Amino acid sequence: MPVSTQALIDELHRLTEKLGGPPTLAQLREHGEYSATTYYDRFGSWNNALEAAGYASRDPDSKIPVDDLLEELQRLADELGEPPSAAQMNEHGDYWASTYRDRFGSWNEALAKAGFGPGERRDAQISEQDLLDELRRLGDASDEPAPPTFEMMDESGRYGARTYIRHFGSWNKAVQEAGFEPEHPREVRxxxxxxxxxxxxxxxxxxxxxxxxxxxxxxxxxxxxxxxxxxxxxxxxxxxxxx
CATH class of the missing domain: 1.10.10 (Arc Repressor Mutant, subunit A)
Known part of the structure; x- marks a missing residue:
């Protein structure tokens, strides 16, 4: 069931009381009940969400130093093992992807300014053994060892799930290489x-x-x-x- 707009606003009030002031995106991700993407989808921007809750909006994105924006891109790339997508920035980064588009003209241009060429992937530096070891670590972390899912890797793994597809051809092949019996693929609507x-x-x-x-x-x-x-x-x- 979708989260109501009032529930999202109430959560902002709760965080404001807890933190002593309206939360930042980073604070929302650390302490909030709902994801930053949920607020973005509902209100269109973080400032719009704050204003809907009755708080003054924060400084415009144009005041964020370019170096800070590029450093955040590079930090997130290091964390994910690959240059982030716009969706990954919205979900895990300190700034909205729209901030990068407004400042640099497009998401790809922002990636280029951060030192990532078109289609460049850092996963070329990751060995297949490292990828398989991480699959086994996630699979063995549960009470009953089981093959980790694509979503589990994206949420809790060290590498992006798509990195496995590029290295092994498919998620199930990667799971098999790690020694797990892949689950029967579900029919996708x-x-x-x-x-x-x-x-x-x-x-x-x-x-x-x-x-x-x-x-x-x-x-x-x-x-x-x-x-x-x-x-x-x-x-x-x-x-x-x-x-």
Whole structure:
């Protein structure tokens, strides 16, 4: 059930009382009950959320030093093992991805200014043994050892789940290489697949993502789209039929 707007505002009031002042994004992530992305999706910006709760908005994004923005990009890249996506910045970073777009013109231009070339990935420096060791660590951390899920790796793992797909070809192949029996893949609904295509288009600032975009940034394999829709082009037509 979606969180109500009032519940989000009440949580801001609770945090303000606890912290002695309106929370920052970093404080929300550390102490809050709801994610920063939930506030962004509901209010459009962090300042809008603060104003809806009756607090004065913080300094405009334009006052954030460029060096601070670039350092945060580099810090998050180190944490994730790869240059972050706009969605990852919204979820885990200290600033909104929209701040970077406003300051640098686009998300990709911000990445370039931070020293990441087009399509550059730090996971080339990560050995397959390191990746497998991390899979085993997560799998063995539960009471009954079980293969970690894609979502578990993204949430609690040292590396991004997509790093495994780029190294091993698929999540299940990585799980098998780590010595686990992969779970039977669930059937993904067409609407979920279409929603992921639209999310990618927004994140990458494209009218339609390519198959390579899905390989590098998406949550599903290209083959999944081909099986479900017959071809990649058919999948795009289904996702963007109203464009």
């Amino acid at each position: 067409e609407e979920e697949l279409c929603a992921e295509l639209r999310r990618l288009a927004t994140e990458l600032e494209k009218s339609r993502p390519t198959a390579q975009d899905m390989v590098e940034h998406g949550r599903h394999g290209v083959a999944t789209y081909q099986r479900q829709f017959g071809s990649w082009s058919n999948a795009l037509d289904a996702a963007f039929e109203n464009d």
